[in-house]
Amino acid sequence: MHNSTAQRDNAPQPDSIHGMKMPGTILYAGENVIATYHPVLNPGENVVITFSHLFNDGGEHKPFAEKFLSDNSISHISIVPTWANWYQSSDMEDCISRVRDFWQSRFRTASTYGSSMGGFGAITFRERLKASRVLALSPQYSADPSVLLSADTRWEKERSGIVNFLQPMPSGNDYPVSAIIYDPFHPQDRWHAEMISRNRSAKLIPLPFAGHNVARHLVETKQLSDFVTKFLTVADGEAGPIANELILGRRRLRRISQSYWANMGLQLQARKPKLAGKALEVALSFQTAQNPEIMAYVNLILNEKPAEALEWISKLPHENLKNVVAKASALANMGNYAESAAILLDNNAIFAQYPTETSKVAVKILHSGNYSDAANIYEKLSVYLNKKDYIWIYYLKSLSKIEIDNRSVNAAVEAFELFPENPNILELAGWIILKAKYFHKAAEILKLAIKLRPVAYTTKYLEEATSGISSGVGKIWKHDYLLDSAPTKLFPIGSSRLHEPLGELLKSKHLNILFPRMGYFHSPRQIEHLVKWLNGTVELDVSLAGLFFRRDGTFCNKFDEDIFDPDKFYYFRDRVRALWKNSDACILEISSDVSFLYDTLPLQGNPNFLRNVPYSEVWKGAGYYDRYEPEIGVKPSTPSVFDEFVDDIQSLVNECSPKCVILVPHHSDGTIATAKRERIRKAVLNDFGSNVSSIDTQPIVARHGFRILADGSLDIHHLAWEGVAEESQVIGELVSRLRI
Structure with missing residues (x-):
C-alpha cells in the first residue's frame, strides 16, 4: 500500500502538496512523486508527459516546461518528484499506471520530455507510459553510484537519500522516434549519451559547447520553441528531419549564444588557455546577468x-x-586576508545565502592568524550553520586566540549546550571559560571532556580550574551574566521586509525574537484582527485559515504548515498565542492601507492556499477574489481620508496594549513610484502614545537604494542588503534604548 491519492478530474484541487506549489489537476499524489494534468483550450490528439529536473540546487521541484507548453497550447502531464530521488521510488509504478490510463482515455498519442534528471525519467518510463516519442536534453543514463563509478560525481549529496535504485533504464530498440540532445564536449553528459545509445535506439544530437543546460543555449539561438513544438507534436515520419534542421540551424546561429562561447572557454581552459580566454571575453561581451560558465571557470582556477x-x-x-x-x-588565496574578511563582513546577506561557501573562506582567514576577523565571520556563520559542529569549533578557536571577553564566554556556553558530547568543543569551551575565571563552570565542562577523551592538556586545564576554585578568586557563574537584564522578547508581524533585518539580530544579547512562523500581514485592520485572535478575544473558523493566512516565510521565519491542517490548527493557535503572551513588545510593519473584507473579517489580499497567483495579476481592486473566488463576496476597503487611516493604526496600537509597540512603514523613496507608500509612511510617523515608537526607513533608502536582483533588475519592494544591515542596527539600538 502506497501513501498516495488519485483524484477525479473535477475534484477540488489543492495548489500545494507536501508544501510544493502545484498548478493543474492532480492525477496522483504520492509521498515521493506527484502527477498533474494541464489542459489547454484546443488540446489536439497528442499529449506531452514531462519529467522535472533538479531545481534550485536541490530545492523545491516544480513542473518542467509548464509555462512553455501552456503558452504553445500543448496539453501536458507533469510528473514531479517531491525530492531529488531520480524517480527511484516505490510509488512510481502506481503513478505511471495512473498517468498511462488517463492519457490513453483522452489522447491518441503521447510523448515524453525532460532535461537532466527529467531526461532520465523521460527515457526510462517511455515504454511503460506507452509513449511513442522521447525528447531528452542532457539526460543521465543512471544515478546509481555502482553504475556511475567515477564517470559522474555531480549531485552526490542530492542522490545520497536514495536507498534503493529500483528503476534502472531498460534496454531495447523499440523506440519509433527518440532524440537525445547533449554537448559532446561536456565529459559527463557525453558519457551518459553514449551509454544510452549503446542500450537504446536513439538519435544523438550533439551540440558542441551547449553546456549541460541545453535548453538555455537553444533559447539563446532562438530555436527552442520552434524545435520542441514541432518535434513533440508532428507525425512520426516528420520528426527525424526536424532534428536535422536543428543541427543545421544551430551551426548558423551558435555565435549569437553567450553560453556557446562561455562553455567553449570552460572546456578549453586546460588544453588551450589562450583560446579559452578569448572565448570567455566574447561571452562577457553579451552583458547578460547569467554567467554560470564563467563562474565555473573562476572556480576551476x-x-x-x-x-x-x-x-x-x-x-x-x-x-x-x-x-x-x-x-x-x-x-584569501593571494594572501590578502584582511581585504577578504572585510568583503565578507561588509555583506551580511552572504552569510544567509552562501554560508557553506563563506565558511571555506573563513578557514583560510583563521589559519592566516587573522583571529579577530575570523571570530567575527564565524559569529555570523553560527547563526546560519547553527547545527554544524565544525563552525563552532573554528569559532571557539578564533575566540581563544584573542582577548577573552563576554562574547567568548557566551559562545563557549552556547557551543557546549549545542554539542555536549563533542570533545573538541568541550575542551575549547572549558579553556575559554577557565581563562575568564569562571572556575566552577570550567571544571564542570572539562570533567565531561576528559570523560569523552582523556588527554594531558585537558587534565592540565582541569587542575588549573580546581586550583582556581581553591583560591576563592574566581567569578560567580550566572546564566545571564552577559546581560544587565533579561533580553527583550520581541514579537514581529509583517513581511520579509521586516523579517530580513530581524534575522540579522538573532545573535543579539538584548533581543529574543519570537518569530511566529505564520506568514505575512499587511494592513492595520488585518493585523488588528490577528492581534485580537492572539489575545483570545476572537476566534477564527479553521475553514477560513487558508484565506486568513498566507504561506510565506524567510530563513528565520519559516511557515508553519500546521496552519493549513485542520487536525493541527489548534496546536498552532495555542503555540503562537503562548509566544504572544510571553512577548514584551511587538514590531509591526504597515505595508498597505487596503483591507479585503469577508463581511467584517479582513482576509489576505492574495491567498495562496488553493492556488499561487503572482501579485502582478491581482493587484487591482479585489483582483484575486474577483477572478478566482467571486462567490465568496470579498470586497476591498480603503480608508477614504488620511485621518481614518491614522485611526486604524491607533486602534491596532490600542489592541496591542500594554505591550510596547514599534511601527515600521513600507519602504518609500519619496518618488511618484512609491507615492502610495509615502501616505503609509506619514501615517506611521504620527504620535500614537508613549509606548509606541516608529522607524522611518526613507533615510535608509536614500543612502542605500533598493535591491538589485541577480538579473540586474530593480526590486523596489526590498532594501539593498546594505540597507537591511542598517535597518537591523536601527531596530537593535531602538530596543536597546527602550530596555523594556
Missing part, C-alpha cells in the same frame, strides 16, 4: 590562479553575492 580568477570576477557585468564570495576566496 581559484586556487591555482587566484589573480586571474579575480580579474575575471571584476569583468562580470552584474555583481551578485556568489561572485562576492568567489572574490573573497581569491583574495
Whole structure:
C-alpha cells in the first residue's frame, strides 16, 4: 500500500502538496512523486508527459516546461518528484499506471520530455507510459553510484537519500522516434549519451559547447520553441528531419549564444588557455546577468590562479553575492586576508545565502592568524550553520586566540549546550571559560571532556580550574551574566521586509525574537484582527485559515504548515498565542492601507492556499477574489481620508496594549513610484502614545537604494542588503534604548 491519492478530474484541487506549489489537476499524489494534468483550450490528439529536473540546487521541484507548453497550447502531464530521488521510488509504478490510463482515455498519442534528471525519467518510463516519442536534453543514463563509478560525481549529496535504485533504464530498440540532445564536449553528459545509445535506439544530437543546460543555449539561438513544438507534436515520419534542421540551424546561429562561447572557454581552459580566454571575453561581451560558465571557470582556477580568477570576477557585468564570495576566496588565496574578511563582513546577506561557501573562506582567514576577523565571520556563520559542529569549533578557536571577553564566554556556553558530547568543543569551551575565571563552570565542562577523551592538556586545564576554585578568586557563574537584564522578547508581524533585518539580530544579547512562523500581514485592520485572535478575544473558523493566512516565510521565519491542517490548527493557535503572551513588545510593519473584507473579517489580499497567483495579476481592486473566488463576496476597503487611516493604526496600537509597540512603514523613496507608500509612511510617523515608537526607513533608502536582483533588475519592494544591515542596527539600538 502506497501513501498516495488519485483524484477525479473535477475534484477540488489543492495548489500545494507536501508544501510544493502545484498548478493543474492532480492525477496522483504520492509521498515521493506527484502527477498533474494541464489542459489547454484546443488540446489536439497528442499529449506531452514531462519529467522535472533538479531545481534550485536541490530545492523545491516544480513542473518542467509548464509555462512553455501552456503558452504553445500543448496539453501536458507533469510528473514531479517531491525530492531529488531520480524517480527511484516505490510509488512510481502506481503513478505511471495512473498517468498511462488517463492519457490513453483522452489522447491518441503521447510523448515524453525532460532535461537532466527529467531526461532520465523521460527515457526510462517511455515504454511503460506507452509513449511513442522521447525528447531528452542532457539526460543521465543512471544515478546509481555502482553504475556511475567515477564517470559522474555531480549531485552526490542530492542522490545520497536514495536507498534503493529500483528503476534502472531498460534496454531495447523499440523506440519509433527518440532524440537525445547533449554537448559532446561536456565529459559527463557525453558519457551518459553514449551509454544510452549503446542500450537504446536513439538519435544523438550533439551540440558542441551547449553546456549541460541545453535548453538555455537553444533559447539563446532562438530555436527552442520552434524545435520542441514541432518535434513533440508532428507525425512520426516528420520528426527525424526536424532534428536535422536543428543541427543545421544551430551551426548558423551558435555565435549569437553567450553560453556557446562561455562553455567553449570552460572546456578549453586546460588544453588551450589562450583560446579559452578569448572565448570567455566574447561571452562577457553579451552583458547578460547569467554567467554560470564563467563562474565555473573562476572556480576551476581559484586556487591555482587566484589573480586571474579575480580579474575575471571584476569583468562580470552584474555583481551578485556568489561572485562576492568567489572574490573573497581569491583574495584569501593571494594572501590578502584582511581585504577578504572585510568583503565578507561588509555583506551580511552572504552569510544567509552562501554560508557553506563563506565558511571555506573563513578557514583560510583563521589559519592566516587573522583571529579577530575570523571570530567575527564565524559569529555570523553560527547563526546560519547553527547545527554544524565544525563552525563552532573554528569559532571557539578564533575566540581563544584573542582577548577573552563576554562574547567568548557566551559562545563557549552556547557551543557546549549545542554539542555536549563533542570533545573538541568541550575542551575549547572549558579553556575559554577557565581563562575568564569562571572556575566552577570550567571544571564542570572539562570533567565531561576528559570523560569523552582523556588527554594531558585537558587534565592540565582541569587542575588549573580546581586550583582556581581553591583560591576563592574566581567569578560567580550566572546564566545571564552577559546581560544587565533579561533580553527583550520581541514579537514581529509583517513581511520579509521586516523579517530580513530581524534575522540579522538573532545573535543579539538584548533581543529574543519570537518569530511566529505564520506568514505575512499587511494592513492595520488585518493585523488588528490577528492581534485580537492572539489575545483570545476572537476566534477564527479553521475553514477560513487558508484565506486568513498566507504561506510565506524567510530563513528565520519559516511557515508553519500546521496552519493549513485542520487536525493541527489548534496546536498552532495555542503555540503562537503562548509566544504572544510571553512577548514584551511587538514590531509591526504597515505595508498597505487596503483591507479585503469577508463581511467584517479582513482576509489576505492574495491567498495562496488553493492556488499561487503572482501579485502582478491581482493587484487591482479585489483582483484575486474577483477572478478566482467571486462567490465568496470579498470586497476591498480603503480608508477614504488620511485621518481614518491614522485611526486604524491607533486602534491596532490600542489592541496591542500594554505591550510596547514599534511601527515600521513600507519602504518609500519619496518618488511618484512609491507615492502610495509615502501616505503609509506619514501615517506611521504620527504620535500614537508613549509606548509606541516608529522607524522611518526613507533615510535608509536614500543612502542605500533598493535591491538589485541577480538579473540586474530593480526590486523596489526590498532594501539593498546594505540597507537591511542598517535597518537591523536601527531596530537593535531602538530596543536597546527602550530596555523594556
